[in-house]
Amino acid sequence: MPSYECEGRTYDVDEDGFLQDPGLWNEDVAKDFRGTEGITELTPDHWKVIHYIRDYYLQFGIAPMVRKVCKQTGFSLKEIYQLFPSGPAKGACKLAGLPKPTGCV
Amino acid sequence: MASVMKSLTRPMTAEEREKAYSTPKKPDVMERQRLPVRYHVEDFNVEDRPRRFLEVFASVLQHHPNYRLALDHYMRVTTRCARCAVACPIYDATHDPHDIPCYRSELLLSIYRRHFTVSGALRARLLGDPGLADEKLQEMADSYYNCTACRRCHFECPMGIDHALVTHLGRYLLSEIGIVPRALVVSTREQLIGKTANTSAIPLPALIDTLEFLTEDIQDEKGVHVPFPIDQEGAEYIFFTSVSDFMMEAETLKGIAAVMKATGDSWTIGSKYYDGINYGLFYSDQVMEHVLHMMRAEAERLKVKKILIGECGHSARTAKFFYPTYCGGKNALPVISILEYTQRALKEGRIKLDPKVVTEAVTYHDPCNIARPGWIVNQPREVLKAFCSQYVEMAPNGRMNLCCGGGGGTVSIDEIRPFRTAVSGRLKAEQIRRTGATYCVAPCANCKKQLRELMEDQGVECEILGLHDLIYKAILLPPDSAEETAAAEAADGSTASPAEGSPS
Numbered sequence: 381m382p383s384y385e386c387e388g389r390t391y392d393v394d395e396d397g398f399l400q401d402p403g404l405w406n407e408d409v410a411k412d413f414r415g416t417e418g419i420t421e422l423t424p425d426h427w428k429v430i431h432y433i434r435d436y437y438l439q440f441g442i443a444p445m446v447r448k449v450c451k452q453t454g455f456s457l458k459e460i461y462q463l464f465p466s467g468p469a470k471g472a473c474k475l476a477g478l479p480k481p482t483g484c485v
Numbered sequence: 486m487a488s489v490m491k492s493l494t495r496p497m498t499a500e501e502r503e504k505a506y507s508t509p510k511k512p513d514v515m516e517r518q519r520l521p522v523r524y525h526v527e528d529f530n531v532e533d534r535p536r537r538f539l540e541v542f543a544s545v546l547q548h549h550p551n552y553r554l555a556l557d558h559y560m561r562v563t564t565r566c567a568r569c570a571v572a573c574p575i576y577d578a579t580h581d582p583h584d585i586p587c588y589r590s591e592l593l594l595s596i597y598r599r600h601f602t603v604s605g606a607l608r609a610r611l612l613g614d615p616g617l618a619d620e621k622l623q624e625m626a627d628s629y630y631n632c633t634a635c636r637r638c639h640f641e642c643p644m645g646i647d648h649a650l651v652t653h654l655g656r657y658l659l660s661e662i663g664i665v666p667r668a669l670v671v672s673t674r675e676q677l678i679g680k681t682a683n684t685s686a687i688p689l690p691a692l693i694d695t696l697e698f699l700t701e702d703i704q705d706e707k708g709v710h711v712p713f714p715i716d717q718e719g720a721e722y723i724f725f726t727s728v729s730d731f732m733m734e735a736e737t738l739k740g741i742a743a744v745m746k747a748t749g750d751s752w753t754i755g756s757k758y759y760d761g762i763n764y765g766l767f768y769s770d771q772v773m774e775h776v777l778h779m780m781r782a783e784a785e786r787l788k789v790k791k792i793l794i795g796e797c798g799h800s801a802r803t804a805k806f807f808y809p810t811y812c813g814g815k816n817a818l819p820v821i822s823i824l825e826y827t828q829r830a831l832k833e834g835r836i837k838l839d840p841k842v843v844t845e846a847v848t849y850h851d852p853c854n855i856a857r858p859g860w861i862v863n864q865p866r867e868v869l870k871a872f873c874s875q876y877v878e879m880a881p882n883g884r885m886n887l888c889c890g891g892g893g894g895t896v897s898i899d900e901i902r903p904f905r906t907a908v909s910g911r912l913k914a915e916q917i918r919r920t921g922a923t924y925c926v927a928p929c930a931n932c933k934k935q936l937r938e939l940m941e942d943q944g945v946e947c948e949i950l951g952l953h954d955l956i957y958k959a960i961l962l963p964p965d966s967a968e969e970t971a972a973a974e975a976a977d978g979s980t981a982s983p984a985e986g987s988p989s
Contacts, residue, residue, distance in 0.1 A: 395523065396899065440691035447735030448698050469732065482672045483684035483762060484729040484797075484897060484930045 405477030634893030725761035726795025740953025761800035767894030798852030891935025
């Protein structure tokens, strides 16, 4: 199984670099993984999106619809892409510790 | 319409080619792969692979006599003239002889000739041919996922060989010995035996929450209560769409619900099974059959009259053309696509679209799965021309359209994105760039994902959306009646409650 190391912490990840066990997430994970998504610093805007996705995941077991993320956090889709260059389904989910989305997503 | 495509772009340089085929990730199993597809292999015994492949081949020929008929014919008539090369967008980019469609077909046809015909067996004995070797299987695995199964090549073949059918069979046989891209298997496994029974693993409570949210969203934007009915027994239509739409395509779904509201036809989404995706079309007839049976079970449970497929090319094609094959023949439920439905509703005057809303240039991309057989070509164009003041056509189009570059399941394989955007989608990017359109309508979840990545990687300024995204902008909905307002208030923005229990 591949692993990812950052600042002395080691995480088990899948082949795409997503956290293997979503239950092991904490804020350090988001901070450590930001490098793999080309994000230099996590701003409060980033945290707003990450926490929203994380809370939704804990409640429903899946990432929220992209449109819902935009509406609830108040960012446009363009702004979300500026925050997470690989998009809400990949980058934001990775930092929030969700498994990689499957299917035509 | 010119049948022979004139390349829109210069040939690829060696450097570009290397970049398109390279990947930072190491492929798992196959050696000497050109394309770094990660294959899913559980039971992997290289020594025994050729024998197992031939066994699978024999049993498939026995159980599906139609394949035998086709292979027998193709094997005899094939001239390997490579005329099909002019129709292939991938060959146009790579100029690699391995990418010529009839070269790819010959891989399988030669195995058939050698192992399943009398003359082949005699010749092998005469020449001392040892038979199928593992290298050949590796070449096949590599080659068959280098193709987007867009079926454009069969127009060019003077002998009428459907190379995509041979590729389809080749992929099916390989999947039976465990060589199949991981991305496809992970999704279909969740769909067939997972708890959520859909490819994106969306649980029912999340679906209900999403649909409630969409109803609220329409209320906010249009001031009308537009429900997404769940589990309405006896409805006219049961709606299946690519389940990823429930995560990615809010506007498309809102447009579809608005159209259904305007026409007043009863429709429903099934709570036990709501996924239209059928990756079986890309790699396995068996998977395809199982998925269609799940669709049938849900349609029968809810006693609906027709099956309505959302904006998704491959699910529309599997349902339309294979549902009767596997689910009751002439007695099977009729299948229609939402694109046909909307066009008919517009023609009958049941929906009204405001022609002043969409003034930007709009172009239309034909998804291969619905346009290649000539099934859905004019319907969406009629709808677009009815309310878009600036409609531009790309060329070639319709049945001769170019693939988005992510067909045949390759769009789900994330690790080959460089290949999809630099090789298979290269002509498409240029084609869209030359229309200069603001919006490109691509009524297919698969095409949408691929085209968005393509626009990003190739730096084309064009927004990709579905047909119903535009319809949603322009549709004129009558205000709610008193009853509907009361219903909306009573439900407080929520959709009808589904049956108890989770999908199984």
